[in-house]
Amino acid sequence: TVVSIKSLLAGRVAQGSEVEVRGWIRSRRDSKGGFSFLALHDGSAQAAIQVVAPGELANYQADVLRLTAGCSVIAKGVLVESQGKGQSFEIQASGIEVCGWVDDPDTYPIAKKRHSFEYLRTVAHLRPRTNTFGATTRVRTVLANAVHRYFYEREFQWINTPLITASDCEGAGEMFRVSTLDLMNLPRTEQGAVDFGADFFGKEAFLTVSGQLNAEAYCLAMSKVYTFGPTFRAENSNTSRHLAEFWMVEPEIAFANLDDDAALAEDFLRYLLTQVLENCEDDLAFFNQFVDEGVLARAQKVASTPFERMDYGDAIKILEKSGKKFEYPVRWGLDMQSEHERYLCEEHVGGPLIVTNYPKDIKAFYMRLNDDGKTVAAMDVLAPGIGEIIGGAQREERLDVLDMRMAEQGLEGLEWYRDLRRYGTVAHAGFGLGFERLLNYITGMENIRDAIPFPRTPKHADY
Numbered sequence: 190t191v192v193s194i195k196s197l198l199a200g201r202v203a204q205g206s207e208v209e210v211r212g213w214i215r216s217r218r219d220s221k222g223g224f225s226f227l228a229l230h231d232g233s234a235q236a237a238i239q240v241v242a243p244g245e246l247a248n249y250q251a252d253v254l255r256l257t258a259g260c261s262v263i264a265k266g267v268l269v270e271s272q273g274k275g276q277s278f279e280i281q282a283s284g285i286e287v288c289g290w291v292d293d294p295d296t297y298p299i300a301k302k303r304h305s306f307e308y309l310r311t312v313a314h315l316r317p318r319t320n321t322f323g324a325t326t327r328v329r330t331v332l333a334n335a336v337h338r339y340f341y342e343r344e345f346q347w348i349n350t351p352l353i354t355a356s357d358c359e360g361a362g363e364m365f366r367v368s369t370l371d372l373m374n375l376p377r378t379e380q381g382a383v384d385f386g387a388d389f390f391g392k393e394a395f396l397t398v399s400g401q402l403n404a405e406a407y408c409l410a411m412s413k414v415y416t417f418g419p420t421f422r423a424e425n426s427n428t429s430r431h432l433a434e435f436w437m438v439e440p441e442i443a444f445a446n447l448d449d450d451a452a453l454a455e456d457f458l459r460y461l462l463t464q465v466l467e468n469c470e471d472d473l474a475f476f477n478q479f480v481d482e483g484v485l486a487r488a489q490k491v492a493s494t495p496f497e498r499m500d501y502g503d504a505i506k507i508l509e510k511s512g513k514k515f516e517y518p519v520r521w522g523l524d525m526q527s528e529h530e531r532y533l534c535e536e537h538v539g540g541p542l543i544v545t546n547y548p549k550d551i552k553a554f555y556m557r558l559n560d561d562g563k564t565v566a567a568m569d570v571l572a573p574g575i576g577e578i579i580g581g582a583q584r585e586e587r588l589d590v591l592d593m594r595m596a597e598q599g600l601e602g603l604e605w606y607r608d609l610r611r612y613g614t615v616a617h618a619g620f621g622l623g624f625e626r627l628l629n630y631i632t633g634m635e636n637i638r639d640a641i642p643f644p645r646t647p648k649h650a651d652y
């Protein structure tokens with residue numbers, strides 16, 4: 190029977206069983222006794238399984254002794270207890286079938302040594318063969334499933350919001366424009382170049398920066414909803430926390446205020462961390478080696494300690510009094526940069542932190558105006574090593590105030606969005622969690638380009 194390496198290593202298959210494993214060679218070591226040890230991985234687990242290939246195999250000389258890292262192989266044999274250190278099982282092979290050779294082992298881009306992340310980004314199609322990218326891929330899968338399970342168990346509906354949209358959620362720049370292109374009939378400029386146009390069937394349209402506005406519509410009918418999908422931002426800067434294409438989880442709850450929103454964010458994050466701790470033991474142990482604080486200890490602590498809360502005004506005072514030389518200025522009314530966010534949670538709090546009630550002028554029009562007339566019911570969840578990981582708010586449910594805020598920010602239209610305040614409006618709130626930022630926080634990986642299989646950043650869109 191075909192089995193995954195994960196199930197073998199977990200002891201789910203009885204010793205003495207005939208098994209077949211399929212995967213890629215990580216390494217080969219030949220023994221003086223005339224047999225070879227093959228380390229085979231198939232992506233299901235952090236570890237490889239050891240396959241012992243005896244010299245008696247008919248193709249031992251012709252095939253086994255030519256195997257190099259990266260070759261694809263089907264191995265059949267008996268599962269036995271291993272004499273080797275650090276592994277409980279191995280396969281005594283009765284057959285090794287080579288499916289694909291590596292053209293030139295000397296130039297195989299993922300040879301068995303440690304590569305820099307910069308280098309691995311240039312071979313994004315091969316990096317899943319490394320330990321690190323195998324591990325991030327598995328943790329990403331566990332996290333994504335945990336997101337859906339969390340909401341499903343709490344009776345949220347999953348709403349797929351459009352990726353092509355005419356409404357710019359933040360009322361800011363940073364959007365990619367969608368254009369139509371008829372390949373059979375390419376429009377040309379007078380100079381003869383292809384004219385890519387700039388329209389979606391005659392209207393201006395963009396790739397979405399957030400599914401929130403649409404999610405609000407469903408929230409005000411279904412009570413509890415969430416979106417989980419890709420979002421796009423034309424961030425033309427090279428930071429380690431911004432991608433041009435990233436995934437966002439956006440819940441939206443009705444009959445709820447900012448406190449309910451913060452409580453949801455905290456409970457959700459703690460649930461996700463607990464799920465990863467329970468289901469990614471080996472992979473977290475792997476990441477644990479590379480992070481001083483230890484990703485395991487950190488995840489356990491965060492999963493079990495209530496988050497600190499702080500008013501934006503107090504946060505600014507702490508930053509001003511810190512005596513720290515920041516690159517960007519700190520003053521009431523300015524948005525915080527990641528250096529400020531990181532100072533607050535790393536050096537002041539020593540853990541995640543929820544900052545609330547930001548000045549209205551640095552936040553989007555839809556955030557609910559507080560009674561002071563100067564701040565809005567917004568919150569950011571900040572995490573050590575990353576900074577902002579969640580941005581959320583109670584939404585403005587009063588039509589007259591919404592209109593005033595839209596006018597202030599020079600926004601027009603959005604009649605459908607205004608309708609939601611005309612027909613059965615109610616207090617509601619929600620947030621957006623950057624999925625890759627969370628993945629980096631949990632794994633301790635430093636660059637967001639390494640948290641998504643094929644990162645999209647300035648100059649990187651080929652594969």
Ligand code: ATP
Nearest residue numbers: 422424430431432435577578579580621622623626
């Ligand atoms: P930042 O201040 O870091 O630029 P933001 O305030 O612009 O983030 P929001 O509009 O609040 O981001 O989006 C919600 C969440 O989406 C953020 O808290 C963050 O986790 C994530 N996020 C935002 N922009 C990006 C991006 N370019 N790449 C990856 N994740 C992002």
Ligand code: MG
Nearest residue numbers: 363422424431
């Ligand atoms: Mg931003």
Ligand code: MG
Nearest residue numbers: 524569577580
């Ligand atoms: Mg921000």
Ligand code: MG
Nearest residue numbers: 569577579580
């Ligand atoms: Mg934000």
